[in-house]
Amino acid sequence: MASTSSTPAAAPLAMTSASPVVGIIGMGDMGRMYARRLQSSGTKVVVCDKPDAFATLQTELADTGIQVLRDGHAVSRVADLVIYSVEAAAITAVVREYGPSTKIGATVAGQTSVKAPEKAAFEKYLPDDVDIVSIHSLHGPSVTTEGQPLIIIHHRGPEEKVKMVEDVFRSFKSRYVYLSYEEHDEVTANTQAVTHAAFLSMGMAWKCSGKYPWENARWVSGIEVVKVNIALRIYAAKWHVYAGLAILNPAAQRQIQQYSRSVTELFKLMVGRHEEELSKRVWAAREAVFGWAPSEDAVADEDGGRHPILLSEEILNQFTLGTHDPKSQEEPNSHLSLLAMVDCWAALGIKPFDHLDVAGTPVFMLWIGVAEYLFRSRERLQSAIEAGLSDRVFRSDDLEFTVAARGWGECVSFGNFDLYERRFMETADFFAPRFDEATKMGGKMIKAIQDAR
Numbered sequence: 001m002a003s004t005s006s007t008p009a010a011a012p013l014a015m016t017s018a019s020p021v022v023g024i025i026g027m028g029d030m031g032r033m034y035a036r037r038l039q040s041s042g043t044k045v046v047v048c049d050k051p052d053a054f055a056t057l058q059t060e061l062a063d064t065g066i067q068v069l070r071d072g073h074a075v076s077r078v079a080d081l082v083i084y085s086v087e088a089a090a091i092t093a094v095v096r097e098y099g100p101s102t103k104i105g106a107t108v109a110g111q112t113s114v115k116a117p118e119k120a121a122f123e124k125y126l127p128d129d130v131d132i133v134s135i136h137s138l139h140g141p142s143v144t145t146e147g148q149p150l151i152i153i154h155h156r157g158p159e160e161k162v163k164m165v166e167d168v169f170r171s172f173k174s175r176y177v178y179l180s181y182e183e184h185d186e187v188t189a190n191t192q193a194v195t196h197a198a199f200l201s202m203g204m205a206w207k208c209s210g211k212y213p214w215e216n217a218r219w220v221s222g223i224e225v226v227k228v229n230i231a232l233r234i235y236a237a238k239w240h241v242y243a244g245l246a247i248l249n250p251a252a253q254r255q256i257q258q259y260s261r262s263v264t265e266l267f268k269l270m271v272g273r274h275e276e277e278l279s280k281r282v283w284a285a286r287e288a289v290f291g292w293a294p295s296e297d298a299v300a301d302e303d304g305g306r307h308p309i310l311l312s313e314e315i316l317n318q319f320t321l322g323t324h325d326p327k328s329q330e331e332p333n334s335h336l337s338l339l340a341m342v343d344c345w346a347a348l349g350i351k352p353f354d355h356l357d358v359a360g361t362p363v364f365m366l367w368i369g370v371a372e373y374l375f376r377s378r379e380r381l382q383s384a385i386e387a388g389l390s391d392r393v394f395r396s397d398d399l400e401f402t403v404a405a406r407g408w409g410e411c412v413s414f415g416n417f418d419l420y421e422r423r424f425m426e427t428a429d430f431f432a433p434r435f436d437e438a439t440k441m442g443g444k445m446i447k448a449i450q451d452a453r
Contacts, residue, residue, distance in 0.1 A: 023079025041171035072098030088244030131157025260409030334388030
């Protein structure tokens, strides 16, 4: 993949009277973050949201210096850089409405997590005398922008427009990564689609079983608490972010369908006690994704390997969602969700760890790191295989998980946003009382892992 990355100078941009006016259409969480950060750097910012939110938004931003306009037509007529910060499912309708009003010579960008619909909408509805240099911050609105990847997509127009976008966002101190529309969707799918499917399925399995995982001693320490925490963090976020990636990104759709198959096939091998076939498949997946032969330990960092994302049980055990007895023996777990994650990547020829330099935000690395943690250790991986074949403690959990994974796969194949929202929100409501704790713990967990590296 041809892509480059650079970190802009730390000094904030010195804005002048000739500096571009930035217009933001869509004032959700990311739109608000963008507007406030840009305004604080001295950029002239004009914004709009849905027409019925005009008065409320005016009141909210009255003392910020951000100018609230009535609609996207007004924003498009005055802005030199127009940023569409709307849901991926809505981008076509919004650009169809406001795109033709874009002033001559302006530059247009989209802050959507799925770029295929955005690209099609821009090409169809924007005037030919408008340039396209799109963007995507690979993090949520509550995460600092400093050092995080900011994708820049130069699709149409002179190179000087890329420089203009770089200058506008210099105060973010983000790490610029240059991709095409197609490369963007491939990278985001390869690093997010399967992990989303896995942790969404975990949450739904726990919800359907009618019990919180931290109420059971086998879910409260080590790698288990990482898995629980990640699932809760996902369900604490906005459902449409995950729905857009899953349903509108063709690469993500294929991966989620394969993940559903991987879960089902591995579970059948476990239930049928097909030891040789299960072992062969899991070890082959390890070698295909990580490059470690069945007889080989993970290559150490000092020998040219990659430093592990997650570290020791000692560090992970600093965090718990329930009562943990450090002297208790860990119960065997098949880790079906993680076995299927790597099996899916192997089946599709995907090596998501190759994309970490591009999309390696702390949260993304945590999502992927749980799979790496299991597969780095031959002992841990062999224990998971043996547990899948013989242990009955987790068998009901694995059954619920398999049903949940199949359900998410079918939901995505239907392309049904309403069904996706319903499935997501029912599970989110179940876990809502612990969202704040999970978010705080997740932040501490990421910091501890980074500090120990």
